[in-house]
Amino acid sequence: xxRTLAISFAVLSLALAALALAPSRAGxxxxxRWFDKLDDGIAEAKKTGKPIFLCFR
Amino acid sequence: MSKYVLVRQTRIxxxxxxxxxxxxxxxxxxxxxxxxEQIYLRYGGRDDESAESYxxxxxxxxxxxxxLEQHKLWQExxxxxxxxxxxxxxxxxxxxxxxxxxRNNCVHCHMIGQGQTGDLMRAGKLDKQRDxxxxxxxxxxxxxxxxxxxxxxxxxxxxxxxxxxxxxDEITHLNGQSVLTFGDLQHLLxxxxxxxxxxxxxxxxxxxSEKVTIALDKLWRVTNIERRATTQRAEPFPEFWGKxxxxxxxRAAGLKPKGFALKxxxxxxxxxxxxxxxxxxxxxxxxxxxxxxETTQSATLxxxxxxxxxxxxxxxxxxxxxxxxxxxxxxxxxx
Numbered sequence: 045x046x047r048t049l050a051i052s053f054a055v056l057s058l059a060l061a062a063l064a065l066a067p068s069r070a071g072x073x074x075x076x077r078w079f080d081k082l083d084d085g086i087a088e089a090k091k092t093g094k095p096i097f098l099c100f101r
Numbered sequence: 102m103s104k105y106v107l108v109r110q111t112r113i114x115x116x117x118x119x120x121x122x123x124x125x126x127x128x129x130x131x132x133x134x135x136x137x138e139q140i141y142l143r144y145g146g147r148d149d150e151s152a153e154s155y156x157x158x159x160x161x162x163x164x165x166x167x168x169l170e171q172h173k174l175w176q177e178x179x180x181x182x183x184x185x186x187x188x189x190x191x192x193x194x195x196x197x198x199x200x201x202x203x204r205n206n207c208v209h210c211h212m213i214g215q216g217q218t219g220d221l222m223r224a225g226k227l228d229k230q231r232d233x234x235x236x237x238x239x240x241x242x243x244x245x246x247x248x249x250x251x252x253x254x255x256x257x258x259x260x261x262x263x264x265x266x267x268x269x270d271e272i273t274h275l276n277g278q279s280v281l282t283f284g285d286l287q288h289l290l291x292x293x294x295x296x297x298x299x300x301x302x303x304x305x306x307x308x309x310s311e312k313v314t315i316a317l318d319k320l321w322r323v324t325n326i327e328r329r330a331t332t333q334r335a336e337p338f339p340e341f342w343g344k345x346x347x348x349x350x351x352r353a354a355g356l357k358p359k360g361f362a363l364k365x366x367x368x369x370x371x372x373x374x375x376x377x378x379x380x381x382x383x384x385x386x387x388x389x390x391x392x393x394x395e396t397t398q399s400a401t402l403x404x405x406x407x408x409x410x411x412x413x414x415x416x417x418x419x420x421x422x423x424x425x426x427x428x429x430x431x432x433x434x435x436x
Binding site (some may be wrong): 076077078079080081082084085086088089090092093094095096097098099100101 | 102103104105106107108109110111113115116121123129130131132133134135136138141165168169171172176210
């Protein structure tokens, strides 16, 4: 009985851990901030000193 | 990517395409610039075989690293800013201004090509030989690049081989101007005058810098331009649509290996060629008695390049193994 409970607890913990991780994984693709307008990107580049990756799509 | 400010420009209306000049007929194109809008490099470009011949993650990584190196030089005051090209916007093209912009629709990149050709035609200034052979392919010069390494030469043939270009050379300049990516190279190659007889490449060879002068023949700009909007917008409309026969199909039909051979596929609208008797599955193999041309094996492109709206042409047609001629007048546009 104790063994079954321990296994159930472990499975439940794993499931909860997976659930907790799920939103952060979904957000991984959005970890970069994209600007939709070149002027906004230029303002950010002036602030941060970074170069600009300007993609036309 | 975290070392960059990332901008995905989804509307082109506000972009100065005089400064951000690029091949509008590609899948992906990006620039690496600084806050002063100084362009460090371009990434993109294609060949006739595929839209993705030069696009891959490794070459993109190389480009991004080079962008950071250029930025460092700029921050250290070691990079000169070139003169900015004259400003140009999509609204400057009458065809775009009175078309998609008036209807408040999106302007697609390829429309830039249509706008260029449309405006030149309207002004009576379109020189088809000069204006339609755009964005030449380095392979035509005999340069095969190792696509994943950017500008490292994988193989050399023809004019490039004769000039002394060697495998593993890395191209660094074209006619004295720095190139960091394939996009840069194709962009500058497009600016080489049509009637130029040679171009100079500077290459890195075993840590030394060498110059190589490549002779240009009169066909050096020739690529398959039929897929381009610049060409499609050009008049006249050939009055039929077709698919090129393969070499085997040409042989089986008894046609010249490098000659025209276009199988009529469909009539999307009623055309003068259809009215003259041209049918789906007919093979068009000649235009006004000409069966082959050094610039194209496409009868429809040949018509576009050499004829005008209002001209009456005769096409040679192969139907059921029998040759016949059909004559029809060319309109400016299909509709």
